[in-house]
Amino acid sequence: MARSNEPIVWSLFAAGGMVAALFLPVTVVLIGFAVPLGWLDAERLWEVVHHPLGRIFLFVLIALSLFHAGHRLRFTLVDMGLRGASHALAGLFYGAATLGSLLAAWLLLT
Amino acid sequence: MESSSPVAAAAPAPAGAAPPTIVLEVFRYLPDSEDAPRYERFTVPYRHDWVVLDALNHIKDRLDESLAFRWSCRMGVCGSCGMMVNGAPVLTCGAFLRDYLPGPVRVEPLTHFPVSRDLIINMEDFIHKMEAARTWLIPKEPRRLEEGEYRQTPAQLAQYKQFTLCINCMCCYAACPVYGLDSTFVGPAALALGQRYNLDSRDGGQAERAEVLQSDHGVWHCTFVGDCSRACPKGVDPAGAIQMGKVQGTVEYMKALLLPGRRARAQG
Secondary structure, rough: OOOOHHHHHHHHHHHHHHHHHHHHHHHHHHHHHOOOOOOOOOOHHHHHHHHHHHHHHHHHHHHHHHHHHHHHHHHHHHHHHEEEEEHHHHHHHHHHHHHHHHHHHHHHHH | OOOOOOOHHHHOOOOOOOOOOOEEEEEEEEOOOOOOOEEEEEEOOOOOOOOOHHHHHHHHHHHHHOOOOOOOOOOOOOOOOEEEOEEEEEEEEEEEEEOOOOOOOEOOOOOOEEEOOOOEOHHHHHHHEEEEEEEOOOOOOOOOHHOOOOOOOOHHHHHHHHHHHHHOHHOOOOOOHHHHHOOOOOOHHHHHHHHHHHOOEOOHHHHHHHHHOEEEOOOOOOOOOOOHHHOOOOOOOOHHHHHHHHHHHHHHHHHHHHOOHHHHHHOO
16 A cells, blocks of 8 residues: 555644634634724724734744644545545545635735 | 341342343344344343443343354453443443443444344454554564573563553554555554654664654544543553654654665655
8 A cells, every 4th residue: 555645634634723713713703892892992903903913923824724624524425425536536625725825825924 | 147137037028029131132143144233132130240242242141142242351451451442442341330330231243344143343454454564563673582582671671661661452453543444554553653662762664664663554544533542551652652663753754854874764
């Protein structure tokens, strides 16, 4: 049996699970609730987002979360009976995660 | 007992009062001569200290000697008597009837395996998986007898000791939905035992074992459902062992990818 190339996508999935669990809820509360409810000044959040560290933080959060979600969706569908389509699903979901990551990089880092 | 107890003798026993009993619905199947399995109901005495295996032995001794099932030690060591009890994989020597009151108690062979007869499964696939995962010590360096034993510190022993507690009962295979969907998966016990030897300081077979453990059918087939660890009667935590295998496999993979000198060795 050949060694699997799964470590590449699994390490992105594992890292994505960690950053999503630790930082995604906080980010949603800040952007989705704290600003609309007036607890936080939108201008100040805007400054944080424009800081180079804020941009890198958002890029890492978005890109890794996308790979985490893609991996999870792929294996959920495989376990639901689409085992034969595993490679096609991998192409679809990791491709979407790559495109989303490139879009995030373009918006945040250029 | 009844005649020696004046209270029992004095009490007007209702006519035909039966001692407490419990019903077992037992899976019966002879694949060679029967088209489909059936469930047979047996009424057995209920005793507070009886386990499901005691009830099965009562059936075999007193009610139907043709019932076939595996058992040996009666004390959770041999790993022979794993069966589905009310749909959950357990060692029947540790499954007390009192936890299934009022019954009936449904007893079936371990799921995800072909049935040989009644409650006996064909474990050939599991044996092949254990062989494929090389679940034995592959010494790092061969030693002559006069060189003495392979020595190990308590800290080195602690690295893998938990995973040595596996008794090959296959409850984890019956619990694993991934193995149920696709039996090409090497499965929890074989992967955990492979990991057990990988973690052993005396062992040098990690690269050899990786051919199976790090293949698409090895640790990477696992989606970390974790039911194997919940089902394990010995607290082995195969799911944890598989996750450790994924982390180690990823480290080795990245080293082989990024450090050119290591590539040949890792793939050899």
